[in-house]
Amino acid sequence: MDAYEKLEKVGEGTYGKVYRAKEKATGKIVALKKTRLHEDDEGVPPTTLREVSLLRMLSIDPHIVRLLDLKQGQNKEGKTVLYLVFEYMDTDLKKYIRNVRATGQMIPAKTVKGLMYQLCKGVAFCHGHGVLHRDLKPHNLLMDRKTMMLKIADLGLSRAFTIPLKKYTHEILTLWYRAPEVLLGATHYSTPVDVWSVGCIFAELVTTRALFQGDSELQQLLHIFRLLGTPNEEVWPGVSELRNWHEYPQWSPQNLSSMVPGLDADGLDLLSKMLLYNPLKRISAKKAMEHPYFDDLNKASL
Incomplete structure (x- = not known):
């Protein structure tokens, strides 16, 4: 060395x-x-x-x-x-969002779109090569402040270790970006777990606040159910067979726009497709890149 x-x-x-x-x-x-x-x-x-x-x-x-x-x-x-x-990258998305929030501003819609496209592109590339990240969160997304280039980090060892269930340091492992199938104890899960995380990050870029802030697995699920409605066999076949499934309070779905004000109709449509309960119906990262939300983006510049 x-x-x-x-x-x-x-x-x-x-x-x-x-x-x-x-x-x-x-x-x-x-x-x-x-x-x-x-x-x-x-x-x-x-x-x-x-x-x-x-x-x-x-x-x-x-x-x-x-x-x-x-x-x-x-x-x-x-x-x-x-x-x-x-x-070496000089910052990460967590710090970037925190700095913007500290100024009382919002991230410009165009910037959100550019960052989201890069994130979808990186995730699609991983998935295309059979790699799940499994722990996508703003902290793992590195950025160059000058060029606004975004890069996915903490990838390499994610596969051998599966979902990290504990932190080695005193920092608690955040559950905020974790997909409901993982929270409910599914043993087989695939690329949709990353897309769920991408959806949570999308909402956070728009509002500068994390969408679901639970401090335990149960709390995390309840936050999700309150916004998206309590899932059932109709919207998500097989959900009641999952290991951690219990009888939960019954909530009906809220309007996403109430939680993510400031996002246009195309953006809300994309977000709702990323946050679908049924992993089989959730949009793929590759399909997300083709969504009309990105139509007016200068993709060549990225």
Whole structure:
């Protein structure tokens, strides 16, 4: 690791510490992600190597954070640590939304649309290569403030670890973007779980507030049911068979526009298709890119 000089710790994610660092030879600023490994006797587990090669492959999309290099080192206890070297981005969507909210402003509709398109494009690329992210949230979406380029991060290890159920640090794992089928304990789920998260992020970009803010799985479900109506077998066949299903209070669906004021009719239509209960009916990320909401966007500039 002599090739890099650590400048500061910028975060501690579910999968390890992240540092801002400088490549000594070029002066280039990078993000170093130190990952803990569940070692077997053979050193680096094959699952991790698979993830890394997957990340390398996904890195070719402009809306996925680029993995530049991979370094292996030893920690003080003599255990193997892997350093993933990523391109460095100066902020993330969570910070961006927070900064806008602090000024009392809203994010311009055109900016929301540009960010949403990039997000759908990155997610569609992952899904097209058989990769689920499973933990999409504003914090995992990195941004370049100057160009407003958005990139999906924290992808690589998401597959080997499935949905991270606990945080290693004191930071609690947010449930706000988690799809109802996951909250209800579905054992088989697929790409629609990411699309649900994208819908939640969409609403948050428009209002600068998270759409469903639950502090437990039950609370999270109740927030969703209050807005979208309590699901039943008619709208979502098989829902009552899911492991965590109980008899819930019966709410009827509210108008989405009441919760996401300021979003035009096309935007509301797209959002409602992303937040459908039945995962089989939920719009795909690829189809979302073709939605009329994006018709007036200069896609070439992205």
